[in-house]
Amino acid sequence: MATKASAEVTDHTEGSDGVRRRDFLNVAAVSFAGVGVVAVALPLIGQMNPPADVLALASTEVDISKIAPGQAIKTVWRKQPVFVRNLTPQEIKAANAVPLSELRDPQSLADRTKPGKSNWLITLGVCTHLGCVPLGTGEGENRGPYGGYFCPCHGSAYDTAARIRQGPAPKNLEVPEYKFVSDTTVQIG
Amino acid sequence: MSFGWAKSYEPKHPLMRWLDERLPLPRLVYGAIGGGYPVPRNLNYWWNFGVLAGIFLTIQIVTGIVLAMWYYASADGAFNSVEHIMRDVNAGWVIRYAHMNGASFFFIATYIHIFRGLYYGSYKAPRELVWMLGLVIYLLMMATAFMGYVLPWGQMSYWGAQVITGFFSAFPLVGEPVRIWLLGGYAPDQAALTRFFSLHYLLPFVIAAVVILHIWALHIPGSNNPTGVDVKDEKDTLPFHPFYTAKDGWFAAAFVLLYALFVYFAPNYLGHPDNYIPANPLSTPAHIVPEWYFWPFYAILRSFTVDFIIPAKLWGVLAMFGSILLLFFLPWLDRSPVRSGSYRPLFKTFFLILVVDVIALGYVGGAPINWWRTALGQLAAAYYFAHFLIILPLISRFETPLPLPNSISESVLHGEKKEAAPVGAPAHSTTVAG
Numbered sequence: 001m002a003t004k005a006s007a008e009v010t011d012h013t014e015g016s017d018g019v020r021r022r023d024f025l026n027v028a029a030v031s032f033a034g035v036g037v038v039a040v041a042l043p044l045i046g047q048m049n050p051p052a053d054v055l056a057l058a059s060t061e062v063d064i065s066k067i068a069p070g071q072a073i074k075t076v077w078r079k080q081p082v083f084v085r086n087l088t089p090q091e092i093k094a095a096n097a098v099p100l101s102e103l104r105d106p107q108s109l110a111d112r113t114k115p116g117k118s119n120w121l122i123t124l125g126v127c128t129h130l131g132c133v134p135l136g137t138g139e140g141e142n143r144g145p146y147g148g149y150f151c152p153c154h155g156s157a158y159d160t161a162a163r164i165r166q167g168p169a170p171k172n173l174e175v176p177e178y179k180f181v182s183d184t185t186v187q188i189g
Numbered sequence: 190m191s192f193g194w195a196k197s198y199e200p201k202h203p204l205m206r207w208l209d210e211r212l213p214l215p216r217l218v219y220g221a222i223g224g225g226y227p228v229p230r231n232l233n234y235w236w237n238f239g240v241l242a243g244i245f246l247t248i249q250i251v252t253g254i255v256l257a258m259w260y261y262a263s264a265d266g267a268f269n270s271v272e273h274i275m276r277d278v279n280a281g282w283v284i285r286y287a288h289m290n291g292a293s294f295f296f297i298a299t300y301i302h303i304f305r306g307l308y309y310g311s312y313k314a315p316r317e318l319v320w321m322l323g324l325v326i327y328l329l330m331m332a333t334a335f336m337g338y339v340l341p342w343g344q345m346s347y348w349g350a351q352v353i354t355g356f357f358s359a360f361p362l363v364g365e366p367v368r369i370w371l372l373g374g375y376a377p378d379q380a381a382l383t384r385f386f387s388l389h390y391l392l393p394f395v396i397a398a399v400v401i402l403h404i405w406a407l408h409i410p411g412s413n414n415p416t417g418v419d420v421k422d423e424k425d426t427l428p429f430h431p432f433y434t435a436k437d438g439w440f441a442a443a444f445v446l447l448y449a450l451f452v453y454f455a456p457n458y459l460g461h462p463d464n465y466i467p468a469n470p471l472s473t474p475a476h477i478v479p480e481w482y483f484w485p486f487y488a489i490l491r492s493f494t495v496d497f498i499i500p501a502k503l504w505g506v507l508a509m510f511g512s513i514l515l516l517f518f519l520p521w522l523d524r525s526p527v528r529s530g531s532y533r534p535l536f537k538t539f540f541l542i543l544v545v546d547v548i549a550l551g552y553v554g555g556a557p558i559n560w561w562r563t564a565l566g567q568l569a570a571a572y573y574f575a576h577f578l579i580i581l582p583l584i585s586r587f588e589t590p591l592p593l594p595n596s597i598s599e600s601v602l603h604g605e606k607k608e609a610a611p612v613g614a615p616a617h618s619t620t621v622a623g
Contacts, residue, residue, distance in 0.1 A: 048384070054374045074471055078375040081471050104496070125471075129502055130355035131376075132348065132473040152475045153352070154491060155558050168493070170500035 054079070059189030061181065064120065072137040074125055077176060077188045081125030081133050083149070084186070087160060092118060094147065095161035105172045109161040112175050122178055122186065123162045127151040129169035134158060149173065192227050192411065194423040195220070221408065227426035228433055229414035231601050235309075236412070238302040240437040241444055243400065245295035250393050252288040253337075260340065262386035264379040267342035268467045286456040292334050293459045294448045296482035299327060308540055310528030311413040317520040322403040324516055326396055331483070333392040336385040338464075338480060339377070345461050347468035348477045350377040350385070356490075359506040376470055416600045417528025418593055425597040476557050484554030485547050486512060491554070492570040494563065508570065515577055522577055525585035527593065535588040539580050546572050 060077045064084055067073055072085035087095075092109065100106040109118060125133050134149035134156070135141040144150030144157035146165045151157075156167030163172040178188040198216040200206040209216055219225045259278050261270035274281035303323070306312055312320035335353055339346045354371050358364040373380025411420060420426055427433070451458060459481060463474045479487050486509050493504040515522075530537045546569050553566035594600035 048370050048373055050369060050372075050374045051380065054378070054380065076471070079378050079470060080376045126376075130352040131358070132352070132477065133471060151473075153348075153473060153477050168491070168501050168505070170496070170502050 059187060062186045062188060063184060064186055065184035069119065074133075074137045075188075077124075082176065082188060083121075083123050083125045083137050083162070083173070085121040085123075085137070085162075087119045087121055091147070091160040095159060095163075098159065098163075104164050104170070107161075107163060107172055112161055112163075112172070114180060117180060120186070121160075121162060122188070123173035123175050125149075126174070127153065127156055127169055128164065128171040128173065129154055129156050129167070134173070192420065192423075192426065194426075195227050196225050196428065198223075198225060221404065222434070223430045224428040226408065226429040227420075227423070228412050228429050229420055229425060229597055230427045230432075231414050231416065231597050232412065232433070232436075233415050234440065235301065235305040235415075237437055237440045237444075238298045238305060241441055242295060242298040242302055244441055244445070245291055245298055246393065246396060246400065248291045249288065249295060250397070252284050252291060253390070253393065255284050256288055257390060260386075262340065262383050264342065264382055264468075267340060267382060271341045283452065286452045289460060290448060290451045290456060292337065293451075293480070293482065294444075295330065296334070298444075299330065300482070303327070304544065306413075307543075308530040308537075309413055309415060310417055310523070310525075310530065312520045313523070313528050314520065315410045316407070316413060318406045319403060320520060321517055322399055322406055324513065326399050326403060328513065329392055329396045329399065333389060333396065334480065334482065336389040336392075339382065339385045340389060341464060342382060342468045343464035344466045344468060344474050345464040345477065347377055347470065348473055349479060350381060352477065353479075354381075356506045356509075359500070359503040361503070377468075378470075413528060414597060415529060415531065416594055416597060417532065418595075418597055418600070421596045478555055481551070481555060484552070485550035486554070488550040488554030488566040489570045489573070491558065491563070492567045494567075508574075512570075512573060515574070519577065519581075523581045523585050525588065525590070527590040532591040532593055533584070533588055534591065535584050536581075539576065539584060543573070543576050546576070 058078055060075070062073075062075050062082075062084060064073075064086070067084060067086045069086045070088045070091075072083055075082050075084060095109040100108060109121075112123075113119075113121060125137070127134050129151065130153065132151050132153035134151040136143040136149035136158075142150045142152075144166075146157050146159035148158040148160045148162050148165075151167065151169065154168050156169035157165050158169075158173055159165050161172075164170070176188050178186050181187050198209065198213075198219040200209045200215065205215060208214070256274065259270065259274045259281065261267060263270075271285070274285050276282075278284075306320060306323070335349065339350045350372075354368050354377070357368045357371065360367070369375060371381075372378070373384065411426075414420075461478065461480075463477075466474075478484070489512050490505040490509040493501040493508065495501055497504065525533065525536070527533055530540055549565060549569045550573065553562050553569065556562055
């Protein structure tokens, strides 16, 4: 014991706070290497994010002049399908007749459209369950029990305001950011 | 390696002696799969499937490397490059069909291998790490198979990628950013395809590395056996070579014949015809299903239809991942000291129910949704979790196992020793002949 203790005294200078120089050097060396690992890892992880050309497609203009009431079109924004639907007065009435308390994801039709343009329902065509494209835009497609959209993958049914009413999807079809550039043109994104 | 009586490598040729002193590679092989590895003498044919899985891993790597020489990972060209392999490349069709069906047969061999381990208690001490490393291999296989299925960029490829990456969006807050990060975009596209190709090429080699760890960990205690009784002495074992190399060899040849039957006569039977339609991001096929080997998990995913505290979608994803992760705890859920199901009457019954249950889950996962299939899937999913979390711990507490044989060789001789012994002689007084 005595020889070991004396060896420690001679080998390592111990500061008044009890930290040996060697401990300090170890911590400093490992920290420095740790910073290096983070500096290398960040670009390696970051490269997986969407590249600039994908982000550059983040806004698109749609001509809606040809969509008659009751019709819908499918367009593409950020490589994802977007549904643009011109609601009929009956569909608007049906959507407004549903009390919000009955909804899984409570939103009124007014929340999901622009003021004065409540007949234009613009949503992503991506089921909020696992990302399939719901049916209901094309002529004669199954629009499900609530007359909006119906996802064939796992049976989620959306109503005329594209709100989730039945099936496994947790949310309403997402309303992307958009604005009316003119009465007949919408800019999505 | 594992037992005292294991023969050590003795190089005969001077060249081999020269090599052994410098790089003992032949010694390693001899101790791992040669005459130097003693194996219980009573292994039945269920024990052939580990080697078989290794053979299919090799087939997949070899055919995959060849396919990568012709495949073109581009959202515009991937589908056509696969068709080019099928139509124009010399022998391309057989190499691709071998790879496609090789994946299925790799899973068949692996599933039998896993259920063999479940029945004979191969996950129990001292083989817990063998079991857990096997589960790691299985998870890596699933990731590899999923990414490989995306590569032809057909309709099922595309929508499979969309749905599987959609799992991640179930997690609150981080889910959607993680999904976009994984895809490198907002929907599967060029970035996703290229990275899946890169990882699909990488992961098989990671699997091969974990397979080496799996075998290494296995060779410390040595193989389990149908009685589950520990090896006691040399007469309980046989050297791996020539006994098990011969048995594995002929059985592999027979099993590969079955595989060849699919490759040559029903190459698309296990696939889905929709994957011969090029990917269309604007139209989902009416009935999307994963490959058959994922059906049980797909059924568990779809079993949750009602929000309960957290959204149904998140429940589904958690349950699906949980169904595999819980197997990592299996060595501690089943506390029975008896390994082999053959000596556990209650366990055996419930094991058979589990097999039927997983088959039912597979059926539900592969078929279109309707009300009774959903109900059956929910029942089967609940039973799956109940089996591991409730039934197994209870069985191991209350079951009375059958008497175990005293040794492997005694069980092999079916008590003939007792029959042959003079009347009144004690049962274990003489050694067993050959």
